[in-house]
Amino acid sequence: MTTTPETISDFDAPIWGIENFAKIINRSERQTYHLVATGKLPGVNKVGDRYVSTRRKLLNAVLGEAV
Template identity: 50%
Template sequence: MNIPVLSEAELEAMSKDIVWGVKDIAKIINRNERQTYHLLSAGFIPARKVGAQWVASKSHLLEWMREIKAQVRAG
């Protein structure tokens, strides 16, 4: 099995992209915690639950928001 070896810079960049918890996800998508929790629970936000915490990729959240805005503009 080939396991890719990542550089320190790649590992650091990946760790900065990870967002832990409803509170921090809510800040990125500009919603309150309750709205964010509902959206997460319903599966609308690209995130996963790890143990008791929600985890998301910041870059995936931003891309999701761009897609939502484009859909709204398109009608």
């Protein structure tokens, strides 16, 4: 598989909200919120009252640095 600019930008585009994080890491919203609240899901920042991260950071946190 070759890496294209579209692929890179998809991994680095901002993902907003616990519900979207949950879909990416295949967990419930409640489980995901707990991971974020306890600091066990690194790479997540709070902006105002919302959370933001990237697909790359979320997958790296769950799968390791292989992504």
